Amino acid sequence: MIAFRFSKDAVDLATLRAELADPACGGFAAFEGWVRNHNEGRSVQRLEYEAYETLALREGARIIEEARQRFAVPHILCVHRLGELQIGELAVWVGVSAPHRDEAFRACRYVIDEVKHRVPIWKKEHYLDGDSGWVNCERCAAEAAHAHHPSHDHAHSR
Amino acid sequence: MSAPLYGLVLTGGRSRRMQRDKAALEYAGQPQLARAMELIAPFVSRRFISIRSDQHHDPQRAAYEGIVDLLPDLGPLSGIHAALHAHSQAAWLVLACDLPFLDAATLQQLIAERDPQSIASAFRSSFDGKPEPLCAIWEPHSITTVDASVASGSNCPRSLLSQGAVRLLQLRNPRALDNINTAEEYLAARGALTPGTRMDATNExxxxxxxxxxxxxxxxxxxxxxxxxxxxxxxxxxxxxxxxxxxxxxxxxxxxxxxxxxxxxxxxxxxxxxxxxxxxxxxx
The missing domain is CATH 3.10.20.30 (Beta-grasp domain)
Structure with a gap:
């Protein structure tokens, strides 16, 4: 099984959960990320996810392998949606099965935290007022413009 | 008798288009500031760099004697103005820090054809025929013209020289004053100045x-x-x-x-x- 995947369509949670079934496992922990109707004070209407898929699959697989070794858990699965999503839809799912609950919880937390920080996935928010923006990027562009606001230049162009 | 000649390399620019410190750009493995300072060494009795007050602690600049701008935000004229006031007895060989193709022969020509009676000696731009102020010799008495220009709110050294009594020289090496303003110009210049044949991998x-x-x-x-x-x-x-x-x-x-x-x-x-x-x- 491929432990980190993308899905362009809604996922069936019962099927995902069944992939983690193991008679040796007594604990199962899952995290679901849902599309929220607001972000940083703005009303969100819908989202768009895109990914640099080749690298994202590679990095996602690395994260899951790290978690498997660090917490000694046998089964981890992470599915991330791509494309257009409406409010309330499931955007990301992480499931972990393990002999005991503690390592299942901790591995699940590790995977979602690392995925959010390391995997090349981008989210565009469409706001109720008709505006849209790339999350974590728009502020960067503003900061970059501010950082390079020259007051004078010794250049002598010809 | 002409005034002693001091050298001034301008390093206070903000490199608006390049967004990188032009003094630190390397050609054939050497930063341009060091190249410019080496190039002028045989021609002048003292060498200085022009800096903004906030550049004091830059390690590359700390290696040289600096003259700090007295008037901020005038561009290159700030540096020339500060140098003329710091050593009023000297004439100044002024160089911009973005002239990687400048060669000793061009400086020799500038010095040989210098006219100490003019306020400055400068090459005629191949682009618009006007004087090139940032590879030029500024005589001590240019201080009057520079001060007047600053007082009237005009900070363009090119138009300042266009109006005054300037000795205009014909550039023999047409590429000597090509300046570098964009990343693409820099990469092309670096390739051209890297030792090796035209087939060298860095040139292509x-x-x-x-x-x-x-x-x-x-x-x-x-x-x-x-x-x-x-x-x-x-x-x-x-x-x-x-x-x-x-x-x-x-x-x-x-x-x-x-x-x-x-x-x-x-x-x-x-x-x-x-x-x-x-x-x-x-x-x-």
């Missing part, structure tokens, strides 16, 4: 495949392209593309991937490599 454009995602795709107006470039690292390539497409993010806000894996900004690039600049991610 290589073909790279670039993909854009998310906010960078919006800014670049495309999702991919093939680029022929003299850039040899992702850092150099990003500078070229940032200027070409008006990309608004800075390299420190991005990560880079080469051939579908994360890579260092300074790793060497080879023909056919595929490069992706990654905006801040937002999964989950």
């Amino acid at each position: 454009a290589i073909s790279l495949h670039v993909q854009y995602f998310a906010v960078l795709r919006d800014q670049a107006g495309r999702s991919e392209e093939t680029v022929a470039t003299e850039a040899r690292t992702p850092r150099e390539l990003y500078e070229v593309l940032r200027q070409r497409h008006g990309l608004k993010l800075l390299p420190e806000q991005l990560r880079v991937a080469v051939n579908d894996d994360f890579a260092d900004w300074n790793r060497p690039l080879r023909a056919g490599d595929s490069v992706v600049f990654l905006p801040p991610v937002a999964g989950g």
Whole structure:
């Protein structure tokens, strides 16, 4: 099984959960990320996810392998949606099965935290007022413009 | 008798288009500031660099005697003004810090054909016929003209020299005063100035495949392209593309991937490599 995947369509949670079934496992922990109707004070209407898929699959697989070794858990699965999503839809799912609950919880937390920080996935928010923006990027562009606001230049162009 | 000749290399520029310190750009392995200071050494009795007050602690500049701008925000005229006031008995061989092709023969010609009676001796621009103020000798008595210009709110040394009594010289080496304002101009100049034959690998454009995602795709107006470039690292390539497409993010806000894996900004690039600049991610 491929432990980190993308899905362009809604996922069936019962099927995902069944992939983690193991008679040796007594604990199962899952995290679901849902599309929220607001972000940083703005009303969100819908989202768009895109990914640099080749690298994202590679990095996602690395994260899951790290978690498997660090917490000694046998089964981890992470599915991330791509494309257009409406409010309330499931955007990301992480499931972990393990002999005991503690390592299942901790591995699940590790995977979602690392995925959010390391995997090349981008989210565009469409706001109720008709505006849209790339999350974590728009502020960067503003900061970059501010950082390079020259007051004078010794250049002598010809 | 003419006044003693001091040298002044201007390093206070903000490099608006380049967005990199021109004094630190390397040619044949040596930063341009060091190259310029070496070049003028045989021709002047003392050498200085012109700096802004906030550049005191820059390690590259700390190696040289500095003259700090007295009047901020006048561009290169700040540096010339401060030098004339700091050593009023001297004439100044003034050089910009973005003239990598300037050679000793051109400086020799400038000094040989200098006219101490004029306020300055300068080459005639091959572009518009006007004097080139930033590879020129400014005589001590130019201080009157410079002060008057500053007082009237005019800070363009070229128009200042265009109005005064200036000895205009005909440039023998037509490339000597080519200046560097963009990343692409820098890479081309670096290639041309790197020792080796014309077939040297650093001189040739290589073909790279670039993909854009998310906010960078919006800014670049495309999702991919093939680029022929003299850039040899992702850092150099990003500078070229940032200027070409008006990309608004800075390299420190991005990560880079080469051939579908994360890579260092300074790793060497080879023909056919595929490069992706990654905006801040937002999964989950």
